[in-house]
Amino acid sequence: MQAEHVDIAQFLSDHAPFDDLPEEAVNKLASQVEIAYFRAGTEILNYGEDIADLFVIRTGAVEIYRRDGDLYNRLTIGGIFGQMGLLMNRKVRFPAKALEDTLVYCINVELFNQYCDEYETFADFFEADGNVRLHQAIVEQADSNDLTTAKVKSLLHRDVVTVAKDASVQMVAQLMTQESVSSVLVTDADKPISDDPDDDDGQVVGIITDRDLRTSVIAEGLSYEAPAAQIMQKDLVLLDSNAYVFEAVLAMLRDNIHHLPVVVKKKPIGVISLSDILRYESQSSLLLVRGILAQQSVEDLAHYARQLPNVFVRMVNEDANSHMIGTAMAVIGRTFKQRLLDLAEEKFGPPPVPYCFIALGSMARDEQLIVTDQDNAIILDNSFNEEFHDEYFQNLADFVCDGLAECGYKYCEGEIMASFKKWRLTREQWKEQFAGWMAEPKPQALLHSSIFFDLDGVYGKNKWADELKRFIATEGRKNKRFLANLAANARNRTPPLGFFKDFVLEHNGQHKRSMNLKRRGTAPLSDVIRVHALAIGSRKQNSFERLEDIIEAKLLPEGKAQDLRDALEYIAMIRIRHQAWQIEKLDEAPDNDLEPHLLSPFEQRNLKEAFAILDKAQNFLKFRYSANSGMK
């Protein structure tokens, strides 16, 4: 027979989460607790000690501390503590001290777990408890995730409107008016859709929007009889009807276009417009991009850039994945550069020789987050003459780099910025530079490889950037010694896992014991992926896209590339959510330093697994790209 502890039961039933438990459950709990008294000023829990109980304060007051001694919380009657320790290897995470004489009820961990299993509201209380916890910010990627699971076809609400390519522009305008649409797709009957013999319209070859009628017909005084093909936009980005909504967002962001034809096996079924997406997706990274282009001065841009953290947080809260957030942030970064270059050219006049402004590193990979340096350079036309032209490009580069710094993109500590003369080279010089780095892989060159070997054109002659990518892709794979050195270099930054698969924490200025998710996680993963990508001559820059090429090339043992993708996504998302949490909940500057005890045991386990994949992948590099294997 369990003796009844009426007073304890009564107390518990007056306090959450016990107030939601059935009466018998409360009585049972009351008959099972242990009671302990702590005189004011005494330690209740010391960091790192074993912990086997949940504590409920019956009388008194308790202060909870962070490990570094900072006060974390002050609890009084009915307050609960110790749950973090119970959820984390049963070691005390937050030391506790009696502020006043305190009587506590201790609920054994077995009982605690049993009650969590049996009573949902009880478990929920500890899941969503009032303590500020990263746990809340870092929830499992929701399966109800709208942006990443919804398909574009779900946004199509009307039948597609098409015209033949030889229809007159007047007919096009009449059709658009009649159908109340802002765009029509242009089809070519000469290009039949092979899967559908009944179709006689043919494939989509272009699109005409309201704007095209205005700018290409009316403004140009074009004959109304001119054929549609003459004014249509031919550089089409077609979306498959099975594409996800976020892919449509990515496509629009990347190319700054507002209409995307949707096709099923080349047969047009509709058009997704910017407004369809905006109606669907409120986070409005697209609007931010448009807004950047409308700013008229560096001051305006800098002011406008203050919205960026909010856009970032909103995307995170809407469960965008890391690829999408990385792309959105990179596109936004790129747009700042483009707008600054517009303003620079307004100020300093048109360039004396053509050039291409390139982004390097994470921005080129579409993996940029909110905390980022500016890494950039300029490719100059081969006709560049230092004596006559350099001053112009120095001014232009200074203007852009200073402007970026004002917009929150910190100066690159490694001096990899277009404002340094050594990173303004002609097309030929750049090729020589890359050839030199690949032929003579000195440590400095290898350091550069993780930044320069991810590059993307931002402004001007962007095809020169593509040309360089092509050059790197063809030359890199041929050079075994370069790949071996690159592989060795990619093993330098190890994941923060100890011998017993525990987290290895580092001391770092502000955050005393934390791990750097970028330096020890996403960056070395990108390094590993870059080696494989260069080995197969992939010209992709984004790590996820590189992995697709790597999978297709069957370079790695079955499933390994997929593991890398999962690991990268997981670590990247933890990093992203950590930053969003810092911005939103703590109102502090985001960083990459995570204190792992802020994660749930489940998340810690996943994170360890992700790091273990990185560890294995680094070891694999040793075998795959050793200088010897190149001799075979």
Added chain:
Amino acid sequence: MAKQGAKLDWPTRYQQLLAQSKQPLIKAFYESAICDLNTPISDIPLVALDFETTGLNYQNDDIVSVGLIPFNTKRIFCKDSQHWIVQPRRKLAEESIVIHGITHSEVSDAPDFSTIMAPLLAALKGKVIVVHFAPIERHFLYQALQARLGEGLEFAVIDTLDLETRALKAKQGLLGRLFNSKLDSVRLADSRIRYSLPAYQNHNALNDATATAELLQAQIAYHYRPDTPLSELLI
């Protein structure tokens, strides 16, 4: 019978009692009694004991309920607590009904004390008994067993009332003693207030035993070190 407040050589006394005892239940208690009085209090298994009685006169009154709860200086173990209502051989006085919250019908359905002797002694065995105001538990338990087994039980106790009196006297100081200033109340509920312990609503033997255990933890936290030898607390 040991007298209240007198310091007795308990190990020797237990040896004598063991030698004289005829009853296996009582023998077992003496055999397992803690004999090293130098043991630090933090290493001692304790059990708080409380009786509700029909009155204060152990010769005329009888036990109505028994509450006990094992504990040590760190934790009080509710899951091992016990609470029994027994049939007194005296009629329940009207005023005690209110205090205990035990009604005539509850008592009339209750078994005789003899049915709880074995589990009671088993729960006390090997532990140091803690009470608030020792004479009640000492006399009533002695009498109840004497009446049924023909042999009473003597036992060492830690009396929280005794400890509280000592603490208040120490606080009162020499001057206070010389002027014979009045000590604060050492009743259980009043003593608990001095340590910010909560006021319990329901008065039954188990609640009071629990309240006594909490009080001892608080007293030790305030007035003693964890390595205080048992002998210093025992009476």
